[in-house]
Amino acid sequence: MTAFTTADKLHRLVKHALDSGAAASIAEAEALFAGYRLALRISEDAARDRHHQAALLTAVALARRVFLGGVMVAPLPDAPLLTPLPFGTTLAEAVTVLGGSIAEPEAGTPVIEIGGTTSVRRAPFHVRAIFAGWRGGIVPAPFEAAPVPAPVMALAPMLAAALAVNEAFLYVSGHVGVAGRRTVGLSLWNPASTCDWLGDMGTEPIMSLLPAQLWLIGLGHLGQAFLWALGLLPFARPQDLNLVLQDIDIITPSTESTSILSDATLINIKKTRAMAAWAERRGFSTVVQERLFDASFRRQDGEPAVALCGLDNGVGRQALDQVGFDFVVEAGLGRGHRDFRAVRLHTMPASRPASQIWRDAQADDQVEDRPAYQGLLASGALDRCGVTLLAGKAVGAPFVGATAATLALSEVLRLLHGGTVHELIDLDLKAVEYRCTVPTLQNFSTLNPGYVMTDERHE
Template identity: 60%
Template sequence: MSVFTPAESLHRLVKHAIDSGAAESITQAEAMFRGYRLNIDIGASAASDPVHQAALLTAVAVGRRVFLGGVTVTGDLAVPLSALAPLGPNLAAAVAALGGKPGCFTQGAPEIAIGGVVEERRNGFRIRTAAAGWRGGVLPSYSPLSPEPGPAMPIAGMLSGALAVNEAFLSVSGGAPAAGRRVLGLSLWQPDAAIDWLKADPAEPVLTYLPSNLWLLGLGHLGQAYLWGLSLLPYRDPAKVSLVLQDIDIITPSTESTSILTDATMVGLKKTRAMAAWTERRGFATTIHERLFDADFACQPSEPAIALCGLDNASGRRALDQVGFKMVIEAGLGRGHRDFRTMRLHTLPGPRQAAEIWKGTAAKENVEEQRAYAQLLARGTLDRCGVTLLAGKAVGAPFVGAVAGALAISEVLRHLHGGPVHQLIDLDLLSLEHRITSRHRHDFGDFNPGFVPAR
């Protein structure tokens, strides 16, 4: 039986309350999060829509990792599930499998309506998700605005569900006074800040081609978000999809707090084995690699040409454009209590080599002097080394990884549909409207990415 250290066990978003000083002890921080509850509802028309189903299931999956007091779901949950077969035959089974609970709303808890209609303004936090075409976001429930129609794209639902949980957490944690009263979203076809996500985009294509061969590097926070997004896509024949899953780590108790496909029953398992089992239940074929990714690795011509990178170390990232992949979409997330909502995506190879982009090691916040860590040291719960290890762990939130995952999967989908590829996407969920994007000079049309038809 494995014994895990506090650094391997602490909930990564509970750590935000400790590092920011909002809680004076781990016990107080955990109690704070157990007091957070979330209400979600879905109407009959939205419940039968695959895009709104993606929003609901994403909101439940990430929400129950944030609102530890529970996520309550109401609505027409007897509707058959359009994707994510491992979760059961209908929405009710899927919600339960993801940790949600059907029942009456918890009074005073923030509320998320999936899709839905314009409502009268009322007290309390209530927002609605909105997705149309390749565009997704959230609005106050009373807002008269709605995105103009477009071709169905489930990843837009994934995006809206993740953004909704971000807003709800901002509301309970006091991170932004405007949370729940602002309109925010983006286009996954044109993620530029200048693009109005509420406006129809005639360039948005019908989702016709889906990736069939991908290599996933790292199967934690980001890697599982990638798998979640892929599982939402409307594959006609999932058996024709082949995924290579690479990681060396085991699942620890803290993994569940950020990683959307992990639950407590998986603790102690290799991430590769647990994720392969989940992915194969979705119908995909998998190959696992349990070795460290570095420059000594070489991608063979018969292997996937596109990699989705979820590595959290600079040494691995420096090798990304040296091993033979034709295209790599890499996402990096902020680590500290101030910047954990930030993300930066790169598509490689690019004008700058990976070794230059990640030539240094990012500076870490020094939070060891916060009272919670001082108490652990003073009481002898941890020695100085243990405190340093715990304090050095990243703050993380599953809704951040889900947004990054939606952006990364969309880069692949956009490429398959002849759209532009982005060299860089840089954004902060606190100020989504100030995101930065840079289009790639290379069109990546010189290789076969591998694709299969959508339903």
């Protein structure tokens, strides 16, 4: 068994309280998060719709990693599980498996309503997670606003849920004063800031094509969010999706705090093995690669030509356009307590080589002088090396990776449907409306990455 350090065990969002100075010790930070609770609501009709179920289960899976005081779902109508996610046979079973409890919340607990219509506030924070077509987002419960109806693309509910959990955390943490009193959303077909996600998107296609093979590089925070997103897609024959899963790490106690498919039962297991097992329960076909990804690596003929990259190191990223992939979507997240909500996506080939894009290493915030770290050093709980190691770990939140995953996989889906591919998407979940998108100048019209048809029954 591996002997885990404090850095391996610390919850990655609890670390935010240490780095920002909001808590003077690990115990104080953990107590702060233990006080965070969230209530989820879903109507009878919504509970019997696969897309609303997907939004609810995504919200449960993300929120229980953030609101450590508990995630309550009530009322929860009796309904069979209609999403393709492998979490049981009923909606209630899936909620429980994912860490939610079926119980009435205390008065004043922040509320996320899955779908629903305009209603009075049940709590000071009460938003609705809504979606249509390729669009997803949130509106305050009393607002008479909804996206123009269209056949739902399967990632839109995941996007809405991730943005809702982000907004709820902004509210309880006090980081944004208007949290819960604004509309927040975007379109996965046209993620530009000029696109009105609530408006009529006549150019949105009905999703009919899905990737037949993908290479996932990195199976932590982002890689597991990629898998969750793939799990929501309506494959007629799930076994037709061939995945190569690449990573070299094991699951540690802290992995669960950011990674949507990890839990305490998987500690010490290779990420490749654990994620392959989950993907195969979903019905996908898998191959694992347990070797470092760098410039010495080469994709072979017949292997997936499209990659989704969730690496967090520059050396691997610099090799992304050198190893034989025809199309790569790379997602990067902020690491510090100020920028952990930042998402930056790149696609390759691009106007600059990867070696230039990631030429300079990003400097981490220097937080060793914060009271929590000085206290660990003074008490002898950690030596100077241990403090440095702990301080250097990234702050992370699962709702950030989930949002990034919907954007990243949508680049592949737009490629398949003849939509715009973006060389760069840059956004921060504190202010999604100020996002930046840069369409690629590359011509991918002749690229056939391999595809299969959707299940005709998915709408």
